Amino acid sequence: MKLLKDILFGVSLSAVSGDTNVMVNHIHFDSRNVGMDDVFVAVRGTLTDGHKFIQKAVESGAKAIVCEELPEILVNGVTYLKVPDCNSALAVIGANFYDNPSKNLKLVGITGTNGKTTVSTLLYSLFKKAGYKVGLISTIKVMVDDQEYTTSHTTPDVLTINKHLWEMSEEGVEFCFMEVSSHGIHQKRSEGLHFAGAIFTNLSHDHLDYHKTFAEYRDTKKKLFDGLPKTAFALSNMDDKNGLVMLQNTKARKHTYALKTYADYRAQILEKQFNGQLLKIDDNELWSKLIGDFNAYNLLAIYAAADLLGLEKMETLKLISELENVDGRFQYFISKEKITAIVDYAHTPDALKNVLVTINALRTGNENVITVVGCGGDRDKSKRPVMGHIASEMSNQAIFTSDNPRTESPQSIIEEMEAGVEPQNTRKVLSIENRKQAIKAACKLALANDIILVAGKGHETYQETNGKRVDFDDFKEVKEALEGLGK
Template sequence: MKLLKDILFGVRLSAVNGDTNVLVNNLHFDSRKVEMDDAFIAVRGLITDGHKYIQKAVESGAKAIVCEEFPELLVNGITYLKVESSNEALAIMASNFYDNPSKNLKLVGVTGTNGKTTVTTLLSNLFEKAGYKVGLISTIKIKVDKKEYDTSHTTPDALTINKHLKLMNDAGVEYCFMEASSHGIHQKRTKGLTFAGAVFTNLSHDHLDYHKTFAEYRDTKKVLFDELSKSAFALTNLDDKNGMVMLQNTKAKKHTYALKSFADFRAQILEHQLDGQLLKLDDNEVWSKLIGNFNAYNMLAIYATGTLLGLEKMELLQLLSQLENVDGRFQHYVSKGKITAIVDYAHTPDALKNVLNTINTLRTGNESVITVVGCGGDRDGSKRPVMGHIASELSNQAIFTSDNPRSESPTKIIEEMEAGVEPQNVRKVIAIENRKQAIKTACKLAMTNDIILVAGKGHETYQETNGVRTDFDDFKEVQSALNELEK
């Protein structure tokens, strides 16, 4: 148990009713988890408002209530604390409750539209290969040294973050690499954390269903850099037109990386093949198993971050050459019949374009590219016609299918994708709502040396429809379909 007044250190309180000199057992923002002597933080969410459950939390034994509006009934013996932002209060309280674990390791946040998972995961792998105990907080998983935990959000809630950072402290972890999504930053989940550095990868069309405008989306990412301390580093992609925006107000030491511009860290692609590419990083050649321009940027960001964190240059280059693709990120399989299947998480226009451009660069000219792609439901609908246009323009054949439709009609989503197809490309597009059937059809259409791209879900091993998740793994599905046809 901890003193409430200690947990509240740094929280901006606008009103207090009750005693803060009381012991609190635990913190919760879910009233269903509240037990005797816990503190309940009433958070306003997209679906429900925690203020509706204050009375339920009190009945379950809550000793303290943190909220943006006091309830009409104030119960004697309960401490009520009014704050401007419950999300911010939750993050700061979580950090205090777990003894500010981010201060005891070097935490690096990575933000941007594309590349966050690849950069954080490979940094984690690289530092592990270098002999350090490492932590990872990513879309795919949370990792505490050798132990892995599942995660359902790119940036988990503040309690989950700090709980696992505390576990990292206990395990002797020295470095932690964390994805910082725009949702997570906007909802203050990163407040109260001490970052050793932040990395900006790129910015393109995504999440406008949540942020409404591109400027708001960009400025939300920028908050991560605005809140860095003087002792931290801020690393940005200079080739992205929003790269320098990230550095405008930061107190941190500023660093840049680029393929096309003069920057602190530079890279050049010397040659590329389907199994990798030769890069020149600051006058040193290194072979990377990751291919494509976008992965050259990812590798450069990893190299720059490793350098800024103090790794020795030649060791760093050697370790870079050992890094493997992250699951669901340009993950490829070549069948007995010499058909190449590529599975990628590309679920934004920019990411899809990057992957298809990379594939087309690697073609000798005789192969066909067959793309299976869909768009997620209950997400930014304005990118659907753009995705449809890119897939049909840059492929020989495009199959529009279901992704994670969630509560939306898959047929409607596909129709919105079809709206972006140019007249000359209509003949190249077919719609098959069932994703399994769409993948099978792509495999049946493919001839020797052809390339199949299955885009959108990547590492995900499920499909979500009307709140129900069913097992579905793109990589296993395309492998199975090709093996079945080539028996």
């Protein structure tokens, strides 16, 4: 248990009713989880308002209520704390409750539209290979050194983040690499954390259903850098037009990386093959198993971050050459019929274009590229026709299908993708609502040396429809479909 006044340190309080010199058990922002002597924080969410459940939390035994509006009836024995912003208060309270664990290790946040998972996961792998105890908070999983936990959000809630950081601190973890999404920043999930550094990968069309405008999306990302202390580093991609924007107001030490323009850290792509690429970083050549320009940027960011965190440069280059692809990121295999199948998480226009540019750059010209792609339901609708245009323009055959339709009609989503197809490309497009059947169709259409790209879900092992998740693994599905061709 913790003393309430201790976990309130640093919280902006507008009004207090009751005693803060009391012991509390735990903190919750979901009233269904509240127990005796807990603190309930009435967060206003996108779907519901926690203020509606204050009475329920009190009936469940809450000792303290944190809210933006005090209820009309204040119950004796319960402490009510009025704050300007419950999300900010939750972030500070959560960090205090777990004794501010981010101060006990070097926490690096990675933000951007694409590359967050790859950069964070590969930094985790690199530092593990270098012999350190390392933590990871990513879309795919949370790692407390060697202990793995599953995760459902790019940036978990602040209580989960601090709980895992506390576990890392207890385990003696020295470095932690954390994806920081625009949603997480906007909802203050990264507030109250002490960052040793932050990395900006790139910015392109995504999440405009949530942020409404690109400027708001960009400025939300920028807040991560604006909040860095002067002891931290800020590492930004100068080949992205928003790279300098991220560094404008930061107090942190500014560093840049690029492939095309002048920067502190630079790289060149010397050779590309399907099994890897030859890079030149700091006048040293290295072979990487990760291919594509986008991965060259990712690897350069990793090299720069490792240098800024104190790793020896030549050791870093050696370890980079040993890194493997992250699950669902340009993950591929070649069937016995010599058909190459690639599974990638590309779910934004820019990511899909990057993958197809990479594939087309590796073609000899005789192979067909068959792209299976969909768009998620209940998400940014404006990118659907753009995705449809890119897939149909840059592939010999495009098959539009379901992604995670969620509560939307899969057919309606597909029709919105079809709206972006140019007239000259309509003959190249098939629409097959069932994703399994769409993958099978792509495999049946493919001939020897052809390339199949299954895009959009990557590492995900489920498909979500109307609140229900069923097992579905793109890599497994395409592998089974290709293996079944010769039977």
